[in-house]
Amino acid sequence: MPPGGTCIRSRTFRAAKANQKTPAFRAYSYSSLHLKNAGAYNSTKKVMDSLAMNTQEDVLLEQISYWKEQLAGAPTNLEMPTDRPRPSVQSLRGAAETFELPQDLLKPLETVCHQEQSTFFMILAAGFMAMLHRYTGQDDILVGTPVRARIQGESENSVNRFANTAVLRSKFSEHLTYRGLLQQVRERTQAANAHPDVPFDQLVAELTPERDPSHAPVVQVLFALHTAADASQASKCNSSDSQNAASLGYDLALILSETKNGFAGKIEYSTDIFQAKTIQRMCGHYTTILTSIALNPHQSISELPMLTERERVQILYDWNATQAEFPQTCVHQIFEQQVALRPDSIAVLFEERQMTYRELNQRANQVANFLRKRGVGPEVLVGVCLERCPEVLVALLGIWKAGAAYVPLDPAYPVDRLSFMVSDSGTKVLLTDSKHKQLFGSSAGEIICLDSGWSVIAQENNGNPAPTATPSNLAYVMYTSGSTGTPKGVMILQSGLVNYLTWAIKTYGVKEGGSIPVHTSTSFDLTVTGLYPPLLVGGRVDILPEDVGGQSLVKALKQGRNRSLVKITPAHLELLNQQIRPEESAGCTNVFVIGGENLVAESLALWRKSAPATRLINEYGPTETVVGCCTYEVAPGDPATGSVPIGRPVANTQLYILDRYRNPVPVGVVGELYIGGAGVAGGYMNRPELNQERFIPDPFSGQIDSRLYKTGDLARYRQDGILEYFGRVDNQVKVRGYRIELGEIEATLASEPSVKSCAVLVREDEPGNKQLVGYVVSREGKSPTAQDLQQFIKSKLPEYMAPSQFVFLPSIPLTTNGKVDRKALPAPTYGHVAGATDDKGFAAPHTETEKAIAEIWSKLMKLERIGIHDDFFDFGGHSLMAMKMVSQIEERFGVSLPLADFLEEPTIAGLAKKVQP
Numbered sequence: 001m002p003p004g005g006t007c008i009r010s011r012t013f014r015a016a017k018a019n020q021k022t023p024a025f026r027a028y029s030y031s032s033l034h035l036k037n038a039g040a041y042n043s044t045k046k047v048m049d050s051l052a053m054n055t056q057e058d059v060l061l062e063q064i065s066y067w068k069e070q071l072a073g074a075p076t077n078l079e080m081p082t083d084r085p086r087p088s089v090q091s092l093r094g095a096a097e098t099f100e101l102p103q104d105l106l107k108p109l110e111t112v113c114h115q116e117q118s119t120f121f122m123i124l125a126a127g128f129m130a131m132l133h134r135y136t137g138q139d140d141i142l143v144g145t146p147v148r149a150r151i152q153g154e155s156e157n158s159v160n161r162f163a164n165t166a167v168l169r170s171k172f173s174e175h176l177t178y179r180g181l182l183q184q185v186r187e188r189t190q191a192a193n194a195h196p197d198v199p200f201d202q203l204v205a206e207l208t209p210e211r212d213p214s215h216a217p218v219v220q221v222l223f224a225l226h227t228a229a230d231a232s233q234a235s236k237c238n239s240s241d242s243q244n245a246a247s248l249g250y251d252l253a254l255i256l257s258e259t260k261n262g263f264a265g266k267i268e269y270s271t272d273i274f275q276a277k278t279i280q281r282m283c284g285h286y287t288t289i290l291t292s293i294a295l296n297p298h299q300s301i302s303e304l305p306m307l308t309e310r311e312r313v314q315i316l317y318d319w320n321a322t323q324a325e326f327p328q329t330c331v332h333q334i335f336e337q338q339v340a341l342r343p344d345s346i347a348v349l350f351e352e353r354q355m356t357y358r359e360l361n362q363r364a365n366q367v368a369n370f371l372r373k374r375g376v377g378p379e380v381l382v383g384v385c386l387e388r389c390p391e392v393l394v395a396l397l398g399i400w401k402a403g404a405a406y407v408p409l410d411p412a413y414p415v416d417r418l419s420f421m422v423s424d425s426g427t428k429v430l431l432t433d434s435k436h437k438q439l440f441g442s443s444a445g446e447i448i449c450l451d452s453g454w455s456v457i458a459q460e461n462n463g464n465p466a467p468t469a470t471p472s473n474l475a476y477v478m479y480t481s482g483s484t485g486t487p488k489g490v491m492i493l494q495s496g497l498v499n500y501l502t503w504a505i506k507t508y509g510v511k512e513g514g515s516i517p518v519h520t521s522t523s524f525d526l527t528v529t530g531l532y533p534p535l536l537v538g539g540r541v542d543i544l545p546e547d548v549g550g551q552s553l554v555k556a557l558k559q560g561r562n563r564s565l566v567k568i569t570p571a572h573l574e575l576l577n578q579q580i581r582p583e584e585s586a587g588c589t590n591v592f593v594i595g596g597e598n599l600v601a602e603s604l605a606l607w608r609k610s611a612p613a614t615r616l617i618n619e620y621g622p623t624e625t626v627v628g629c630c631t632y633e634v635a636p637g638d639p640a641t642g643s644v645p646i647g648r649p650v651a652n653t654q655l656y657i658l659d660r661y662r663n664p665v666p667v668g669v670v671g672e673l674y675i676g677g678a679g680v681a682g683g684y685m686n687r688p689e690l691n692q693e694r695f696i697p698d699p700f701s702g703q704i705d706s707r708l709y710k711t712g713d714l715a716r717y718r719q720d721g722i723l724e725y726f727g728r729v730d731n732q733v734k735v736r737g738y739r740i741e742l743g744e745i746e747a748t749l750a751s752e753p754s755v756k757s758c759a760v761l762v763r764e765d766e767p768g769n770k771q772l773v774g775y776v777v778s779r780e781g782k783s784p785t786a787q788d789l790q791q792f793i794k795s796k797l798p799e800y801m802a803p804s805q806f807v808f809l810p811s812i813p814l815t816t817n818g819k820v821d822r823k824a825l826p827a828p829t830y831g832h833v834a835g836a837t838d839d840k841g842f843a844a845p846h847t848e849t850e851k852a853i854a855e856i857w858s859k860l861m862k863l864e865r866i867g868i869h870d871d872f873f874d875f876g877g878h879s880l881m882a883m884k885m886v887s888q889i890e891e892r893f894g895v896s897l898p899l900a901d902f903l904e905e906p907t908i909a910g911l912a913k914k915v916q917p
Contacts, residue, residue, distance in 0.1 A: 063195040067167070067203050070191070071142075071218070074169060076208070076219045079136050080251060081275035081669045081716065089213045094246025094270045098284035101256070101263040101290065102723065115287035116179065116297065118186050122264075123224045123907045127290045128223050128254055129170045130178065130301050131282075134659060135669055139172045144219035144250070146616070147196050165200040166192035167219055176301050178293055206407060208724065222253035246270040254286070274706035277719060278668050281436065284308045291310050302661035316663050316700050319721045322652035322677070326502040330469050332400040334536045336361065342538050344510075348390045349515070350543040355390050357538075360397070362462035367398025367431070367450075369460040371818045374446065376429055377403040381421055383430040384522065385409035385439065387546050391450045392522060393531070395431045400475070404831040407477045407489070408522040411436045413798050417444065417487065421479050424686060454765040469497035476683055478525055479621050480795055481732075486749025488698070489685035490623045497528070499678040500626040503651040507532045507631070508591050508617070512538035514564030519544040519553040524738075525623045529593060538566060551900060553580045561591040569596035573603050578883035579899070582610035595619035595628060597734035598725060599644040604634060611637070620646035620725065623739070624694070624709045626679035629653045630723060645722045646715070653677035655723065656700065656708065657715055667718070670726050673715040675706040676701060681709070733762045735770050738800045745803070749774055749794045752789060754782035757812050759820045760803060773828050774803035777811055842867045849893075849912040856888045857908065872906035884907070888917060 094872070104249050109123055116123075125143070132141050145823050168188045170181060200218075207219040219378060222245055245253030245268040252269040265286070267279050269709075285306045307315070343358035355363075376382060377673050382399045386392050399406045403639045409418055409432075418439055422430070428445035434452045450457070468894045475494045479487040497773050504510070516530040518541055542560070544552035550572060557566065557580065566589040573594055580588065585607055592607065592614060599618045607614050621628035632647025649655045654676040657665050665671040676698045683691040698706035714726040731742040745760045756779045764770045779782060786806040793802040805828040812826035845854040854866050860881065872882065886897050893915050901914050 005333070009450055060197060064203070064206060066191075066195045067198055068206060069891050071167060071207060072170065074142055075138060075140050076212075076217075077215055078132065078142065079138060081130075081135060083275040083668060084273050086214050087272050090249055090270070091216070092247050092249060094244040094268055095271050095276065096244065096266050096268045097276060097279040097573055099265040099267075099287065100261070101796075103262040105287075105291060105294055106262050112294065112297045112696040116182055116186075118182060119189075120227070122182060122185050122189055123293070124225060124256060124290070125168065125189075125223050126170075126178065126182045127293055128286065128305055129168075130181060131286055131289050131306065132221065133172050133301065133665035134304070134306055134663070134665075137660060137670075140703065141170050141172070141618055142219045142221075143168050143170075144200075144222045145192075146222065147192070153580065163221070164196065165202075165222075166196060168192065168223075171706050172301060174302070174414045178297050178299060178301060178304065180422060181301060182297070206773040209384065216249040220251040220367045220411060222250055222255075224253065224255045225410045226255070226257040226408050240758075244268045245669055246272075246558050281311070281668075284311075302663070307664060307666060311666060312664065314721075315667070315717065319717075320649060320656075322649050322651050322653055324503070326499045326651065326678075328471055328495075329498065329535070330400060330467070330471060330820075330885065331475065331501065331532060332364075332397050332500055333467060334498070335397065336464055338536060338538050344542050345513075345538060347535060347544060348393055348541050350388075350390050351545060352733055352736065353664050357535075360390070360393060361464070362787075363394045364397035365462045365464055366457050366460040367394060367541075368401035368465050369477050370448075370457045371398065371402040371404065371429065372465065374429060380429075381407050381425045381427050381477055382476070383407045383409050383425070383427040383432075383444070385411050385418070385430065385432040385436050386450070386522075387411060387436075388518065388521070388543050390543065391433070393535075393541065393542070395450060396522070396531075399431070400469065401465055403473070405476050407479075410521045410523040410798070411439065412521070412894055413523075414795050415439055416796055417798065420486060421489070423484075425477055449524060452852070469494060474682065478523065478623055480787075481738075482743050486743050487744070488690065491682035491685055492623075492626055493682055496626045496679040496681070497532075499652050500528075500628065500650065501532055501536060504529060504628070505537055507650070508533070508565045509595060510537055510539060510564045513540075514590075515540040515560065515840060516564050517544055517553060517556045517560070517566060519550070519556070520567075525627050526567055526569065526596060528627045529565070542807055551903075557588040558584055561587045565589060565591040565593055567593045567595070570594060570599050570603060571597075575600075576882060578604060578608050578887065582604070582606060585611040586613065587611070589614060591615040591617060593617050593628075594618050595621065596738075597726075601634075601641050604644075608634070608636075608640075615748060618646060619642045620723075621679075622675075622709070622713075624711075625653070625675045625677075626681070627678055629675050629677075630655060632722065639813065643725065644724045645718070647722055649677070650679075653679055654701065656719060657723075662699070667717045667719055670714050670716045673711045673713045673723075675711060676706060677709045680707055710810055731761075733770075735762060735772065735800065738798075740772075740801055743803055745772065745774070745793065745797065749776070749789065749791055751796075752784065752792050754779055754784040755789070756780075759812050759822070759825060761822050761825060772801070772803040773825075774806045775812060775825050776806055776808050778808060843869055843909075845908060847912060849916050850908050852892060853889060853908050853911050853915070856892065857885065860885055860888070866908065868908040868912075872902075 032777065036741065065519055067833055109120070112118075113120060113123055123889060125145070129141050129143060132143070133139070144167055147166045149162045161720070168185060170188070172181070204217045211217055224439045250270070252267055253275065255268065256265045259268075265283065267283060268278050276882055285308075288308055289304050289306055292299070294309060339357045339361040344356050346354050347357045348355040371382065376399075380403075382402075382404050384392070384395045384399070386395065396406055407421065407427055409421060409430075419441070422440065422444050430444050430447045431450055432440070432447060434449050439445055440447060448457075473494055475492050477489040477491050479489050482488040510516070510533040514534065516534050516539065518527060518530045520527045522531070531541060535541070542556065544556055550873045553568075553572065555568075557576065573592070588611065594617065604616055616631045616634040618634070619628040620630040628650060630646045630649050630653070632645045634644060638644075655676045656676065657671040659665050660669050680695070683695050691912045694710045695707050696710060698708045702741045712729050712732060714729060715723050716726060718724060733740050733742060742760045742762075746758055749755055749758045749760065757777045759775045761773060761775075762770050763773050774789060776784070785810045789806055790802050790804075807828050813821040840850060845851045845866070850868055854868070857866055857872070882899060882902055886899055888904055889895075889911065890897055895915055897914060904913065905911070905914075
């Protein structure tokens with residue numbers, strides 16, 4: 001039956017009816033009634049039939065015009081959360097789940113019908129649309145509904161009818177109420193009743209001339225209501241709607257039928273993409289929404305409860321029951337306990353140097369006492385700018401023992417960035433060495449060199465200073481990329497850090513005597529997992545020397561055995577996969593903790609097969625919640641392909657997946673991840689507006705001062721409570737483990753005088769090779785080169801934030817709402833590569849060896865022209881790509897080429913000399 005339960009007349013009858021008042025129709029009608037001559041009558045009838053056909057075509061054209069206008073700009077697909085990836089071609093297999101709407105629900109809904117001058121169809125359809133909006137997050141929802149119309153040319157009394165489909169469209173805004181939505185549905189229903197005669201297939205052909213075989217065109221979801229009267233009429237018409245929606249190509253259909261006890265509900269669905277449990281939950285959500293509407297139809301769509309009470313308790317509380325005891329003290333005080341237990345055990349190893357627990361503690365105490373005499377204490381920030389060496393730990397522990405917090409300053413950062421970090425944090429004291437002292441001007445305050453100035457520091461008392469810091473004081477401030485163009489300092493508390501370290505030690509099995517290699521900068525929060533846990537249980541920190549390409553880590557894993565854990569990024573893992581042979585993999589480490597960006601199962605194949613005893617753990621967590629807040633340990637039976645889940649919350653941590661209205665979403669529905677609990681940072685330094693946006697009150701904990709961190713990450717719950725990661729809601733990206741705000745690069749690039757406008761995005765044109773690409777519109781009269789722009793960015797930002805390629809455009813493509821159309825930005829070509837030499841400095845390969853190496857390089861990097869003196873890393877090359885390069889050169893020439901040789905001189909000319917000296 002049609003929307004609202006109103007009969008729809010045949011197109012022929014409507015066409016004639018609509019034109020009864022026209023002069024031509026009246027004339028021929030009059031003549032047909034008075035002419036006695038049969039021949040004349042028949043002739044006149046033919047003219048009338050012809051006129052009826054013409055007027056019918058006019059009506060049909062008018063209705064087509066209406067539907068095209070009504071559906072202009074509509075989304076082509078309803079992005080329902082699915083249990084399985086949508087197949088490229090539908091199988092049309094389906095199933096159904098049934099439920100009941102009880103009689104006691106219908107009475108208050110009937111009251112709403114009278115109050116709002118609506119039908120049950122409208123009330124129930126609006127509730128369905130509200131649910132779809134909350135499921136998908138889309139603001140433009142299309143739902144098909146079956147209508148009945150007669151085949152063209154049949155009489156009004158004919159019972160041969162066919163099912164047509166009308167489209168109901170609703171648009172949602174932030175403050176839309178259910179009454180507002182109901183008004184839309186009422187208007188669309190009435191309009192659909194007035195324009196029912198366009199066959200749906202014809203409408204589809206008009207709107208979507210090119211079909212996507214993975215889903216139905218125009219609408220993928222249906223809604224139908226059968227009243228008792230409809231059932232009687234359907235019986236008379238010998239008609240049935242029993243065909244399953246999936247067999248017709250739809251994702252799902254909600255069908256309600258009136259019974260003596262209320263309404264019987266049925267959801268037919270495609271088994272290609274949905275599981276039965278998901279549809280069962282959907283039945284409950286629809287009933288919950290209708291119950292809320294019956295109680296209060298005036299409430300906002302955003303306030304409509306959708307979860308059943310059982311689901312709500314499970315999602316908010318059962319899956320967040322992570323309470324665990326942890327020491328109410330500071331990190332350095334736990335370290336001091338280990339010093340007392342094992343003073344002569346080795347605490348730190350660095351190349352040929354080593355420090356015992358006693359020596360490390362005494363040197364840190366001397367730094368602490370030296371700092372205290374300079375007014376350093378709780379909530380005071382001290383900068384630390386050192387390469388990896390034992391003095392790093394001396395400095396960090398010394399700062400904590402003084403009661404203060406540290407700010408890691410990577411010596412590889414540009415001077416301007418270091419200056420900003422020092423100024424923004426208000427650092428008055430800086431610990432560094434003679435090599436890096438020149439990076440800081442007088443604005444850095446007092447600069448203390450731990451090498452040349454150690455003789456003075458060494459005069460201080462080496463006993464443990466009396467504690468002044470508490471768990472509620474700052475532990476460190478770590479700067480991350482900022483979307484506004486400047487980095488932001490994340491303030492981490494001692495209590496949050498101690499909670500994470502206590503949990504990590506237990507979960508990862510860090511024990512006395514075990515070692516953990518540290519191979520990344522202290523400015524990278526990944527380092528925290530390796531730097532501190534060994535020192536809190538009597539283990540050893542193996543500090544690896546600075547290098548290029550991660551060779552120190554590869555060497556350490558090949559030489560060392562049975563390490564407690566190794567913390568790496570997925571990019572590090574790919575590097576190890578290239579350089580660790582299967583027979584070398586077993587025993588490299590007890591645990592790989594992998595974090596920093598999305599982890600795919602394919603990269604774990606070597607370790608799962610050749611080192612089955614090695615635990616593989618995916619650790620997720622932003623800097624704002626102390627390194628890691630969620631983990632998943634890969635099990636033997638897990639899939640060998642696809643993204644690895646991020647798992648469950650760590651101790652004393654709560655994870656919530658919320659929609660845009662901050663309502664918890666059902667299992668399987670994608671929402672934004674919010675993090676609460678002990679690890680939530682104190683906020684961003686000097687960024688009150690951003691703090692208000694990202695650190696919000698926790699409405700679920702029941703504690704007044706509890707807060708949630710709004711991550712910007714998309715995730716969803718599996719049916720077993722495991723979390724899966726689904727990307728970002730903004731332009732933040734991860735490249736080789738580094739967290740990058742594209743907005744910061746764009747703001748920096750836009751400040752270059754020759755740049756009129758710009759955009760930056762991450763491209764992965766080759767799987768596993770993510771590269772930053774800059775798109776630039778030059779100012780009139782200016783012609784910057786890619787190399788000019790790259791060098792400018794490197795002078796302002798860390799090297800890993802500099803685009804490796806640039807594309808120069810006449811204008812930046814925009815969407816209809818004026819935003820950058822990132823999908824329309826073209827792939828780069830060789831001529832825009834930042835490291836490419838210009839025509840004047842270009843030297844083409846000329847020997848056979850150089851040409852062969854250039855061919856390998858060209859295919860690997862997808863470049864057209866390469867000079868023999870062009871630097872591999874200026875083209876966006878990185879350690880993993882270098883390994884592939886070396887491997888292909890070895891295969892081509894039959895020589896062994898150590899990666900270190902390539903890193904020394906990463907040019908075609910240099911490689912050619914090493915391959916054939």
